[in-house]
Amino acid sequence: MKNPTKAPTGIAGLDEMTDGGLPRGRTTLLVGGAGSGKTILALQFLVHGAQACKEPGIFVSFEETPKRIVANAAGFGWKLGELQRKRLFFLDAQPLPDSIQAGNFDLSGMLAVLEAKSGKLQARRIVFDALDIVLALLPDAAAIRREMYRLHSWLLAHELTGLITLKSDASAVSQPFGFMQFMVDCAVILNHSVVLGVSQRNMRVQKYRGSGFHENESPFLIGKNGFDVAGARTVGRVGAKAVNERVSTGVKRLDTMLGGGYYRASSVLITGFAGTAKTTLSGAFAEAACRRGERTVFISFDSDANEVIRNLASVGIRLDRYVRNGCLRMVSAGSIVGSAETYLVGIKAMVKEHRARCLVIDPVSALSKAGNELTAHGVAERLIDWSKAGGTTLVCTRLLDETSGQFEGNSSLQVSTLADTWIHLNYLVQAGERNRGLSIIKSRGTAHSNQVRELVLSSAGVTLADAYTAGGEVLMGALRWQKENAERHANEITEVAGKHKRVMLDAEAAELEVRIKSLQVELLAKQVEMTLLTRSAESRKGELSHGRSRMRELRGADPALRGRK
Amino acid sequence: MSRRVFKFRLYVAGDAQNSVDAIANLTTICRKYLPGLYDIEVMDVFLEPARALTDGIFMTPTLVKLAPAPVRRIIGNLSRTSLVLQALGLEGSAA
Known part of the structure; x- marks a missing residue:
């Protein structure tokens, strides 16, 4: 310049x-x-x-x-x-x-x-x-x-x-x-x-x-x-090159859905109502990043950093060790106060100081709180530009207001248009149950699954359940379990039937083999009988001629006559 | 009544109009109100900028009354005679 x-x-x-x-x-x-x-x-x-x-x-x-x-x-x-x-x-x-x-x-x-x-x-x-x-x-x-x-x-x-x-x-x-x-x-x-x-x-x-x-x-x-x-704007954009590298979302099956994970240096938006596991999903990403040894900053606006660590530990996401070894920096955003602009500057400074490659902001909607409605969008834009230019992978969550509906139409902070990947979490109410559903609304440059999947949280970790559809609807929770069970049951029945059939055939074969054996023995006996018969006939014949010459000898008959019969 | 001698230093900026006017105005005032009892030193800031800096002279012309005490600073071309006399403590002599 x-x-x-x-x-x-x-x-x-x-x-x-x-x-x-x-x-x-x-x-x-x-x-x-x-x-x-x-x-x-x-x-x-x-x-x-x-x-x-x-x-x-x-x-x-x-x-x-x-x-x-x-x-x-x-x-x-x-x-x-x-x-x-x-x-x-x-x-x-x-x-x-x-x-x-x-x-x-x-x-x-x-x-x-x-x-x-x-x-x-x-x-x-x-x-x-x-x-x-x-x-x-x-x-x-x-x-x-x-x-x-x-x-x-x-x-x-x-x-x-x-x-x-x-x-x-x-x-x-x-x-x-x-x-x-x-x-x-x-x-x-x-x-x-x-x-x-x-x-x-x-x-x-x-x-x-x-x-x-x-x-x-x-x-x-x-x-x-x-x-x-x-x-x-624009200026920071120049020179930011597109990367093909993928980084794990922290949820294996989600990686598969996205064709390998998020793109490095992309921006990911996770939207959902309160309690749809937005923080969990972003925590999983942070954990995966730390496991790869990538320095990460996790900014939590909603709750205290220690609470986040504790809560995530309950679903098998262990962040405490990475905080201890310095790989992960947890920030409670209470430590930053002021305008959206202040937040941006604070976030930038922290990421720079920590030399972070991955950044989680939970939730980014905090930028647009009272007094910042007009500036929040610009700030978010610049946040995304900036993280992209710096090669930082950005995952941010956004709380949707249950009363104002599913889309952030009237909000000034329209991150969804800016984000490269948009994952939406919501509750699906089905058969008297509320289950978490995950769908990928968009993911630029990625072939991604279009299916709504059930997000399952357990102490063993976060995963996505297999998708079962019935009557055009994805089955979740107990319905899914029922379906899974029925399938297992049917499998067992077929398996047992197969086994039974095999045993029967085995028995038949064995029987045949036994019959073959007894026939063979019978055959052998017949053969022996036959040889015996031949031999006795011959011996009788020999005996007969032998007996005749002896008799002749005894009678003193002319040997010359021996030739005549 | 013993008349004290007035010591003046007038900072001017070359031949700028205000400076030229100030010299003329000061001379007139002195001749009229302090005949024979004044001493004027004219200092051109263009020639002695270092001096102007140490003396803190940034607006020209500036008149400094060094004696008798107290030291007084008067800024401007001194066209407003009554203000000048008042500042010099000579208002009584105006009559």
Whole structure:
């Protein structure tokens, strides 16, 4: 974002809005009511120049002593003491209270002093804080105009990047204010209002000659390190690359429904009425993240962090060990108070500090509570953009009001359109029972199940039950159990019948085998009988012939006759 | 009645109109009300900015009455004579 014609303020959001910073070598007007943060912004502009841009600066103070300004800014960690030695000069130009005014005067004296000082310091930036104080001493509008021109042309001649702050409600300024806006090249307006008891600060770039800028009001905070401006949208989006990696939801069967889990760096919204296990589902996600060793921040607006841990332990989600080993940071949001903007800044700071990859906000609807209705949507938008740009996977829950119906139509916080995945939990009343149903309303870039599933919580953990449908309705609770039981019963019957059949067949086979055996034995006997029969016949024949020759021998018959029969 | 000598330092910004007027106005007043009893030192902030810084002079012209005590600062081109006389404690002499 380096641009030679811009002098960066070091306030990320403002530099975004102005596309790089204030006009270099030109004059910018900063207008705001009392306590709107003009002095801090102006000082931060100088500090950033001196620290990061090698641009020494001069702070001309008309309203407060430099000592007080330095003391007031001590909390921001800007090392003003160190800077003051070389790169930052405070000029106490408060009009002396006891001086008498007798006739026209001008600011040449101050410019002469500044000229000498800026030459010595090689100053590139200069702030005139609360110029209205000195303008009020001038006798008429013409004199004011003359002195403004004198100052402006002096700044231009020295190519100093000037920042003039004015109180918007100072009566001395109201009339020449208009002409001053024409004179300067850039005008920024700070606005501080209280809506339903919640402080809301806004910043708006009113004009910027020769440069594009974001014209909308942008909320800001005065935080730990000075200004924190919400900044324009879109800018953070550039460079955030789409990731294909999946992260587990903590519920195995939900992962399957989503085709592998949530996308990393996506934003997930879990909606539901009170008690539909939104916290449980987000807790499961946190536990899974910690199990993977990913640092996680869990922000609970509704209840105390320890209570959340205890409650989740009852459904088998054990977060305490991850809190102990430092992987998980549980935050009770009572520790953040103020506007939605404050929450966002607080959340950002915590995630950054914890180096978290996963973030749970339970519920995000807390952002839109009284006084924040108008800003909550913008904050949520930026929260999602920001987490996406940083690669943080965001799971937030949102409580639906049972009385106002299922959709958040009239609410300012329409996260559902922004979230990548929207899981809706509700109670299904069926056959005198109330059961938790889970459905995935949308999940960008994922083929996901369209079925309403029953969410079952038990001490063993969270899971989704098998889906049974009957007559076009998903069965849950006892009905599902009945169906499951009937199915089991039927299975058993078939199984028993099969077994019975097998036994019968076995018996038949055995019987056949026995018969085969006895036949074989019978056959063998017959064969033996047959051989015996043959043998006895032969022996009888042999006996017969043998007997005849013996007889012949006995009779002394002629052997020659032996041949004849 | 012993007349005290008035010591003035007038800070001017080069030849800016208000500064030129201030010199003229102061001289006129002194000649009329403090004849021979005044001492004016004119200091140009453009020539001595460091001095202007230490003296805290940011609006020009500025007249500082160093003596007699108390020290008084009067800002402007001194065109409003009655205010100047009042500040210098000379209103009685106006008549």
